[in-house]
Amino acid sequence: MARETHLETTIGTSLVRAVADAKVLMVGAGGIGCELLKNLVMSGFKNIEVIDLDTIDLSNLNRQFLFQKQHIKKSKAHVAKESALAFNPNANIISRHQNIKEQEFSVDWFKGFDLVMNALDNLDARRHVNKMCLAANVPLIESGTAGYLGQVTVIQKDKTECFDCQPKETPKTFPVCTIRSTPSTPIHCIVWAKSYLFGLLFGNAEDDDDEVLVKEDSNDDDIAKELAALAAESQALKEILASMDTEGFAERVFNKVFFTDIHRLRSMEDMWKTRKPPTPLKYDEILHQTEDLPGAMDATTLEAVTLKDQRVWTLRETVQVFSESLEKLSTRLKEMRETDPEASVQFDKDDAETLDFVTATANLRAHVYGIEEKSRFQVKAMAGNIIPAIATTNAIIAGMMVMLAFKIINKRLADCKTSYLVYGRHRPQLIVSEPLAKPNPKCYICRNSYLAIKTDTKTTTVQDLIDLLEGYSISDVEIQESGRVIYDPDFDDNASKTLVSLQLTDGKFVEVVDEDDRKIILCLKDVDMDSLDGERFQIEGDVEEALEQQTQMKQQLRDAEAAEQQAAHVHEEDPDVIMTDDNRKRKHDEISGPTSGTSGSGEEAPLKKSSLTSTAHPPLAEDEVGNGSSTEQAVDVDEVVMVDGESFNVVVLD
Numbered sequence: 113m114a115r116e117t118h119l120e121t122t123i124g125t126s127l128v129r130a131v132a133d134a135k136v137l138m139v140g141a142g143g144i145g146c147e148l149l150k151n152l153v154m155s156g157f158k159n160i161e162v163i164d165l166d167t168i169d170l171s172n173l174n175r176q177f178l179f180q181k182q183h184i185k186k187s188k189a190h191v192a193k194e195s196a197l198a199f200n201p202n203a204n205i206i207s208r209h210q211n212i213k214e215q216e217f218s219v220d221w222f223k224g225f226d227l228v229m230n231a232l233d234n235l236d237a238r239r240h241v242n243k244m245c246l247a248a249n250v251p252l253i254e255s256g257t258a259g260y261l262g263q264v265t266v267i268q269k270d271k272t273e274c275f276d277c278q279p280k281e282t283p284k285t286f287p288v289c290t291i292r293s294t295p296s297t298p299i300h301c302i303v304w305a306k307s308y309l310f311g312l313l314f315g316n317a318e319d320d321d322d323e324v325l326v327k328e329d330s331n332d333d334d335i336a337k338e339l340a341a342l343a344a345e346s347q348a349l350k351e352i353l354a355s356m357d358t359e360g361f362a363e364r365v366f367n368k369v370f371f372t373d374i375h376r377l378r379s380m381e382d383m384w385k386t387r388k389p390p391t392p393l394k395y396d397e398i399l400h401q402t403e404d405l406p407g408a409m410d411a412t413t414l415e416a417v418t419l420k421d422q423r424v425w426t427l428r429e430t431v432q433v434f435s436e437s438l439e440k441l442s443t444r445l446k447e448m449r450e451t452d453p454e455a456s457v458q459f460d461k462d463d464a465e466t467l468d469f470v471t472a473t474a475n476l477r478a479h480v481y482g483i484e485e486k487s488r489f490q491v492k493a494m495a496g497n498i499i500p501a502i503a504t505t506n507a508i509i510a511g512m513m514v515m516l517a518f519k520i521i522n523k524r525l526a527d528c529k530t531s532y533l534v535y536g537r538h539r540p541q542l543i544v545s546e547p548l549a550k551p552n553p554k555c556y557i558c559r560n561s562y563l564a565i566k567t568d569t570k571t572t573t574v575q576d577l578i579d580l581l582e583g584y585s586i587s588d589v590e591i592q593e594s595g596r597v598i599y600d601p602d603f604d605d606n607a608s609k610t611l612v613s614l615q616l617t618d619g620k621f622v623e624v625v626d627e628d629d630r631k632i633i634l635c636l637k638d639v640d641m642d643s644l645d646g647e648r649f650q651i652e653g654d655v656e657e658a659l660e661q662q663t664q665m666k667q668q669l670r671d672a673e674a675a676e677q678q679a680a681h682v683h684e685e686d687p688d689v690i691m692t693d694d695n696r697k698r699k700h701d702e703i704s705g706p707t708s709g710t711s712g713s714g715e716e717a718p719l720k721k722s723s724l725t726s727t728a729h730p731p732l733a734e735d736e737v738g739n740g741s742s743t744e745q746a747v748d749v750d751e752v753v754m755v756d757g758e759s760f761n762v763v764v765l766d
């Protein structure tokens with residue numbers, strides 16, 4: 113029987129043909145990606161390009177089933193391709209071991225696909241692909257999982273919400289003084305070890321302490337003084353760094369961080385009126401203790417390694433791990449700096465030495481402050497913000513992605529929905545769906561018009577660009593690139609500079625806002641002058657149409673704001689009116705009429721999306737609609753899976 117026979121019976125001959133012709137880009141070949149690639153080749157997709165920047169790690173094997181032990185350290189993309197071909201040798205798969213953000217993956221390159229599917233694990237890459245798909249006007253299927261929760265949705269320029277239409281939650285931050293002086297929970301110690309001490313020892317001198325630390329109100333005198341003292345302490349530690357990789361380095365670092373600094377802090381009596389003061393530790397005193405070692409530290413058997421990971425180390429063991437990991441990381445850094453003086457070691461939960469160092473230093477600090485210590489396994493989860501990945505969740509989400517892909521290829525966007533996997537809730541159903549929401553009129557990413565513009569960036573100046581825009585009555589412009597002001601009517605220093613001298617090169621997005629607040633994004637294509645038929649620029653797309661679209665969008669925005677104000681007014685007048693937020697209004701403003709459900713019970717329960725987390729996934733459902741009734745009962749998604757009962761655990765990884 114031909115391979116396609118069952119498929120034709122299920123989805124019809126014409127769709128099977130369209131699927132076979134479609135060109136699909138899959139970004140990410142990890143947990144979701146492996147499932148997805150297998151699904152794609154098994155459901156008739158023949159032209160697939162897969163990209164992943166990473167190599168295979170031992171910890172991937174339990175769920176990324178296209179990979180096996182012999183593939184460790186090999187490219188995920190290449191191995192995924194080879195393994196998937198075993199499922200269907202007729203597929204044409206191009207694999208790339210690269211970052212999707214590389215310049216060669218231009219808007220034009222994206223335009224070569226009928227569909228893009230994201231199977232990513234971080235906000236940055238998702239945002240990038242979102243923008244590229246908007247600029248190229250290619251539909252994007254976005255996915256994410258977190259433990260037992262999952263989500264899948266479709267993004268199509270001007271028709272649906274984009275990835276950035278909803279504001280994203282910033283990473284959880286901690287006040288500087290809590291982390292640097294007054295920790296009270298294990299996570300404070302872990303953040304200190306991972307984000308402060310690790311960076312100071314193995315990062316670049318210019319690196320900021322860390323983005324997770326927020327400065328407290330500097331008007332407060334005590335805090336300002338304490339911050340100054342902390343800065344001086346950091347400086348003193350940097351001086352010790354000069355002796356890195358020499359005899360006694362570990363002891364010097366240890367005594368500085370866990371004795372001298374703690375001693376100073378302890379002397380600040382006001383700080384300890386309501387808190388338990390910290391107790392300084394001395395390196396040699398601990399190592400000379402005759403403590404009973406459980407004997408697992410040097411053991412290499414699986415059982416012993418597991419034990420080492422899962423039990424809390426004794427103080428002496430912790431100091432030993434501190435010393436050994438510091439030594440290894442120092443040697444590594446020294447070797448790296450022989451070829452690149454700016455090199456740094458980054459914390460990676462899967463890098464045993466970095467994890468050892470963070471576990472040891474976090475626990476030493478916890479010991480100093482009388483805070484509960486954690487096992488290496490627990491520290492790994494907390495430092496990596498890990499929620500265990502569940503293979504079944506990935507499989508279900510990847511299955512739903514293919515269902516959406518069929519609809520998109522079949523030109524039935526109206527049938528697509530956002531679906532949530534909500535296992536383990538009080539709801540009776542596993543999957544709930546809602547209509548795709550319309551774009552947020554205030555979105556600063558998808559409410560722009562994108563035009564590709566060809567020019568020779570070596571000879572074209574900013575003034576040439578301004579002249580071109582003036583020709584379209586786009587005047588008094590402000591020009592920016594990635595938040596950098598290139599030109600505005602009060603800042604014309606760059607006018608005579610060439611684009612290339614301002615790093616406005618091939619693939620860059622140049623944002624132009626005119627006096628009427630119309631925003632056009634120009635996607636630069638660097639070409640030789642000879643190819644431009646005597647012109648300085650060639651614009652792909654219709655500028656007039658883009659301007660008209662912008663004018664309409666501005667009007668929509670004004671209408672939406674007027675409606676909002678009116679609604680707020682009604683709300684003020686009548687306290688019984690329950691307000692819905694503007695997002696929810698859009699959600700119920702379906703793209704078209706009722707559709708055949710993608711999955712679940714078909715119930716159109718109003719769901720509330722949580723905002724995105726820093727490194728991880730698209731919004732996850734916060735919904736609970738009890739027993740099919742329409743009463744909403746919001747549940748905070750972050751409460752669902754927590755490691756060791758710590759409330760910090762808001763970031764989600766699959």
Ligand SMILES: Nc1ncnc2c1ncn2[C@@H]1O[C@H](COP(=O)(O)OP(=O)(O)OP(=O)(O)O)[C@@H](O)[C@H]1O
Nearest residue numbers: 140141142143164165166211212231232233237766
């Ligand atoms: N900018 C990017 N370009 C290409 N691939 C990317 C990019 N960012 C992330 N990825 C890939 O997306 C995939 C996401 O998969 P997944 O969430 O399962 O991550 P993982 O690293 O394999 O697992 P875990 O984080 O749980 O150890 C990873 O393989 C990662 O390498």
Ligand SMILES: [Zn+2]
Nearest residue numbers: 274277555558
């Ligand atoms: Zn948007």
